[in-house]
Amino acid sequence: MKRFVVLCVALLISLFSRGAFAQEGLTKIADNVYSYVDVKNGSPANSFAANAGIIVGKDGIVVIDTLISAKEAQRFIKDIRRVSDKPIRYVVNTHYHLDHAFGNAEFARLGAVIVSHANDRKNLESNGEPTLKNAKNFGLTDEDMAGTTIALPTLTFTERMTMELGGERIELIYVAPSHTSGSILVHLPDKKLLFAGDILFTDFHPFMAEGDIAGWLKNLDYIAALDVERIIPGHGPLSGKKDIADMKSYLVAFDTKARELAAKSGDAAAIAAELKKSLPARAQGEWMIPYNLKAKYLKEKTD
Template sequence: MSKSFASTGDMSKKNVTFAEIGPDLYAYTAEGDPNSGVIVGEDCCMVIDAQATPAMASDVIARVAKITDKPIRYVVLTHYHAVRVLGASAYDAHGVIASDATYRLIEERGQQDWESEFGRFPRLFQDAESIPGLTWPNLVFGEELTVFLGKREVKLYHLGAGHTAGDIVAWVPDAQVMFSGDLVEFHSACYCGDAHLRDWPGTLDMIRGFDPKALVPGRGDALTNRATVHEAIAMTRDFVSSLYTTAELSVARGRSLKETYQEARAVMDPKFADFAIYEHCQPFNVARAFDEASGIDHPVIWTAERDREMWAALQG
């Protein structure tokens, strides 16, 4: 029997946790669903990742209102994926910030990604008709940008490719806390369908070099001590490396995509099968790893049609 396509079989409501992880720093998490972060400064706030729809963003906004009366002036998009960015219009923020690489990816594939993710994650697109259109950053940067929330400094870095070509992290120096987006996950599968798998471990090395006291990953519980941060980085590295190494060997041996998928499952299931969204991600992950190992450096655009065709070929 074929498995339910992507996350269409998961319609259960997730419990949201909104917790302080450092001084005036908060993590919005929901049992493996996309996380958001909140940084409260002297005169305003910054939200990291907007959620998938304005309706879902409104829950983040309501929780921020319970802890401060300071306005949300900035929304940071760690990357371009629809489940992260399409709720941005709800915030009425002065600045919507992303890397210039993310802006180019929105231009290239933003609409296709929206249609693809809507098909894969129906539960995450609550009140989808409220989305006014693609989210366009109005402040972009190359490698580094400093934003001041009053006197509080937030450093935004594009450390390198990984989950996508445009991932950025937010670093709060006064608290030594990082918001990593999907470059780091915790007990959740990495989605690698748009990844640069050979580059990802090096980007993780740079994150580890900050030695954060706490970190909000893209998915999974907030990490509130250095030991757990290091564990999450190591698990993410293991996931990405296991995937790519298996695909690279399989391609070198002349194996097909289907055979590569079976080999990757044999290697990765024992370690990661209980991680959130693993079954959803793995076909997309192996397809991208197979492509990269075959010399396709720029990820092929996922469309709603391509999603279904690949799923039928690997999971049918």
Template sequence: MAKAFASQGDLDEKKISFTEVGEGLWAFTAEGDPNSGVIIGDDSVMIVEAQATPRLANKVIEKVREVTDKPITHVVLTHYHAVRVLGASAFGAQQVIMGEKARAMVAERGQEDWDSEFQRFPRLFQGHESIPGLTWPTTTFNDRMTVYLGKRRIDLMHLGRAHTAGDIVIHLPDANTMFTGDIVEYHSACYCGDGHFADWTGTLDNIRAFGLDAIAPGRGDALVGQDMVNAALDATADFVTSTYAPARRVALKGGTLKDAWDAVRAECDPKFKDYAIYEHCLPFNVARAYDEAQGIDNPRIWTAERDMKMWEALQG
């Protein structure tokens, strides 16, 4: 193949940053790798996103222990993807919280997603032997749920489909700050292989309506200040639109998936080719955009075998 499959060629460890985005709120970031969030309450700590393995989760715990000795009691997972959830066991939390739709997606496609992502991200899955199995939540909700860590209020909400059908966000009213998962990225490609293009920009508008002072995105640097927040929302919307519009035009004219690939590259390369995991994401994004444009609402399940066939057809 012309390019190493997905992120198989990305074997260099990333520099970790731990940025305070509000009082008692921290973003664990690593140069375009999946981010985690830390919410410190009166007596305990909530983690947002569990990383791919207990090994990586322990790196988050090390950073937590630099700023607090309070126990980690809650883990919140914004969606079902393996690189976000399979490290959950390391935290020893009393509650693991997901949206009900995300839990349903674990049941429907969790193992296939694990096998697929294991093949795509070998570096992130170092130490995979310690993963005890699929991560299942202890608590789920539909549209909205509030958790209190002492007096600190944390609102968990489903604001619409985007990166997946079951995305949730975590809002801290006292700090006007939100953890968005992969609905919002910063200088990192959006992975749209399980996404809903027609809904995504509306979900971003729902986030924008909060007038946030800070966002911890799914990938990329923490966003502090309304200018940086709005720039990231604009760039994410542009990425999604620039991917879907050309693929949709091709599909509606009866063009092939390869035609859609060429059209999306022509639109996206000049703007986004330097983004983290851009080449990794693009074939999956085009395949999903082409499907959605043809009326396939529920994203087809990615398997390790399907991944390789699609990659060779587009990136080969």
């Protein structure tokens, strides 16, 4: 009896702890599609809460983004192996930023071909190594980045690319420069599903330092007209068309107000406090407001 009680308690504890960590591991989004979504721990070592996912075809797996480090990629690979033991054939980088592409080498080692837009291959080629060397500036320790090396995409495209992996059709789409000059959308038309990368941040203040606002709005309009029901953002929970509209409002509000305020003052903290009042509310990443101001709007003034 005593043993039975101990067993029940152990079972309950394991159930509760699974519940408490329900956001950990890959979430099934649709048949053959799994992703990290709604990651709450936004620390640098936890890939700034970046989402990443997989599409499992009959012949193998396509990985969408690879997280921030070798260690994080290994965690991802472990989670992938809980879902499927098929070979990992391709990695698609939605863009070149560290939290989406610095895990590439771990997948290349398994034989995966890494695919990106030509512009962001160039961006990773010129910025990858310096960023890795200065990872401390992003709040990352040597231990966080242990074993991390940059692996560049070996296959690139400029407008569109279609992948057909054992019954799963995947369209890689480039609309215009946006979050970066080579950010792409990953569309699964048969599933009405889209991986938006960092073209969509939901409930996170977006990183806009390299943003091309006009092109970014074009991307959001493109998504709004697309036949999709569910959207996996680069950061945040599983999203939909309403989040695309919110993202558009955010970018327009930020861009308009930041230009207006930056024309009058160079005080990033004061402008950020003022900006916050007029921006749509977002629960996470508030530090991005002064960062974006300094890196884009105040910088444009002095350039």
